[in-house]
Structures are given as C-alpha cells and as structure tokens.
Amino acid sequence: MYFPTSSVLIEFLILAIVDRDDSYGYEISQTVKFLASIKESTLYPILKKLQKAGYLETYSKEYxxxxxxxxxxxxxxxxxxxxxxxxxxxxxxxxxxxxxxxxNDD
Known part of the structure; x- marks a missing residue:
C-alpha cells in the first residue's frame, strides 16, 4: 500500500484481529501485512505495548x-x-x- 501506516493504526488492526479470534504473533503479522508493510520486529513491540496497557493478555497453547x-x-x-x-x-x-x-467553507 502506498500510504504510510501509523503505529496507532497498527494497534487498531491488531485489536480488531484479536477481537474476532485469539491469535499468535506470526498469524497477526501475516494479516496486518495485507494493509501495511511491517516487519515482525515492528509488530512484537506493539503487541507488548498493548499487553502492558491491559488491552491484550497472553496464554500458551501447544501446537x-x-x-x-x-x-x-x-x-x-x-x-x-x-x-x-x-x-x-x-x-x-x-x-x-x-x-x-x-x-464547508465556514
């Protein structure tokens, strides 16, 4: 995509993705990449920030x-x-x- 993507927009996208279904980092990054050219190294600090803010929690599951x-x-x-x-x-x-x-030209 031509338009730059702010970190707030990436946070918005992450919350929307995880709201639909719990997800893991790589899966989230692949979905976000449809709209933004981000690297996983950019994604994980944002995930950590959302977790620290109390917006996300984590759990482990075997795969x-x-x-x-x-x-x-x-x-x-x-x-x-x-x-x-x-x-x-x-x-x-x-x-x-x-x-x-x-x-309006007020």
Whole structure:
C-alpha cells in the first residue's frame, strides 16, 4: 500500500484481529501485512505495548509439540477498540469529505 501506516493504526488492526479470534504473533503479522508493510520486529513491540496497557493478555497453547503464545483481547481492549472505531469513522469521513470536495467553507 502506498500510504504510510501509523503505529496507532497498527494497534487498531491488531485489536480488531484479536477481537474476532485469539491469535499468535506470526498469524497477526501475516494479516496486518495485507494493509501495511511491517516487519515482525515492528509488530512484537506493539503487541507488548498493548499487553502492558491491559488491552491484550497472553496464554500458551501447544501446537506441533511446541508452545505457541496466543493473544486474547481484554474488556479494556474491547473498550479501546470501540474508541478507535469511532475515531477511525470520524477520520475517514473527514478525509472523504476533503477528497470529494464536501467541506464547508465556514
């Protein structure tokens, strides 16, 4: 994608992904890569930040005889996700209004 992706937008995407279903880091990174050119080395600090903020929790689950770390969203994370959804809608509407020439000249 041509447009740069901010860390807040990546946080928003991560919360939305994990809200649908618990997921592990590599799976999250592959989904986010559809929209943003990020490396896994960029993703993990953001996951840690979301966990430290209380938006995500982790648990381990065995997969092919190895432990895999899964992320799950917390209630506080769901509240943050709802806040970001509202902020995204307002941002998108403003951008659309500018692009479509629908700004009021007040």
């Amino acid at each position: 092919q005889r190895r432990q895999r770390k899964y992320y799950t969203i917390t209630e506080q994370g769901r509240q943050q996700l709802e806040f970001l959804k509202l902020a995204w809608q307002a941002y998108r509407m403003t951008v659309d209004n500018i692009i479509e020439g629908r700004l």
